[in-house]
Amino acid sequence: EAxxxxxxxxxxxxxxxxxxxxxNPISGHATLYWYQQILGQGPKLLIQFQNNGVxxxxxxxxxxxxxxxxxxxxxxxxxxxxxxxxxxxxLCASSLERGIEQFFGPGTxxxxx
Amino acid sequence: TQLLEQxxxxxxxxxxxxxxxxxxxxxxxxxxxWYRQEPGEGPVLLxxxxxxxxxxxxxxxxxxxxxxxxxxxxxxxxxQPGDTGLYLCAGAYNYGQNFVFGPGTxxxxxP
Numbered sequence: 001e002a003x004x005x006x007x008x009x010x011x012x013x014x015x016x017x018x019x020x021x022x023x024n025p026i027s028g029h030a031t032l033y034w035y036q037q038i039l040g041q042g043p044k045l046l047i048q049f050q051n052n053g054v055x056x057x058x059x060x061x062x063x064x065x066x067x068x069x070x071x072x073x074x075x076x077x078x079x080x081x082x083x084x085x086x087x088x089x090x091l092c093a094s095s096l097e098r099g100i101e102q103f104f105g106p107g108t109x110x111x112x113x
Numbered sequence: 114t115q116l117l118e119q120x121x122x123x124x125x126x127x128x129x130x131x132x133x134x135x136x137x138x139x140x141x142x143x144x145x146x147w148y149r150q151e152p153g154e155g156p157v158l159l160x161x162x163x164x165x166x167x168x169x170x171x172x173x174x175x176x177x178x179x180x181x182x183x184x185x186x187x188x189x190x191x192x193q194p195g196d197t198g199l200y201l202c203a204g205a206y207n208y209g210q211n212f213v214f215g216p217g218t219x220x221x222x223x224p
Binding site: 004033040041042043044045048056091093098101102103104105106107 | 154203216
């Protein structure tokens with residue numbers, strides 16, 4: 001079974017630029033999560049989708065971050081404009097349903113200069 | 114905001130030694146998970162515990178959930194270099210809620 005795929009693996013941008021990350025979850029997984037993991041910290045949930053609907057986006061900085069999951073499969077996370085403090089690893093995870101085992105992708109390491 | 118604390122933050126030991134890392138909160142968990150994350154990879158689930166006092170074993174790893182469901186420990190026997198990584202606990206405070214992650218314990222096992 002293929003795991004969660006993410007791209008790109010690495011991205012370096014300058015502050016105030018825009019960036020987008022892509023995630024393809026495990027086939028059949030209804031729930032998709034985006035996490036931000038700052039160096040030295042645990043993952044922090046940014047947004048959770050159930051199929052193509054948003055379940056929890058309470059910690060998403062909506063003035064600059066946006067995410068969508070069209071057709072309930074792939075998802076994109078966008079940052080516009082980026083700030084220095086956005087430097088982190090962005091992890092995508094999926095699960096069959098909410099509240100059970102999550103399977104994580106390898107993450108995208110973002111560096112904002 | 115409910116917070117999970119993990120200790121120690123860093124641990125460096127020699128191959129063959131035993132170790133224990135801890136996860137605790139001031140609130141009661143409905144369930145708790147332990148993950149291991151290697152550099153450049155996403156976290157991988159090791160175990161889920163749901164019952165107070167529960168003990169689960171995974172080869173050389175022993176997980177214990179506190180009786181009051183506010184804390185948990187992970188004990189590794191005869192650590193190996195392959196055990197090196199970031200050990201994260203994640204707790205859910207109510208059934209069906211999302212899991213909140215702790216800051217992790219970074220373990221380094223030296224050959």
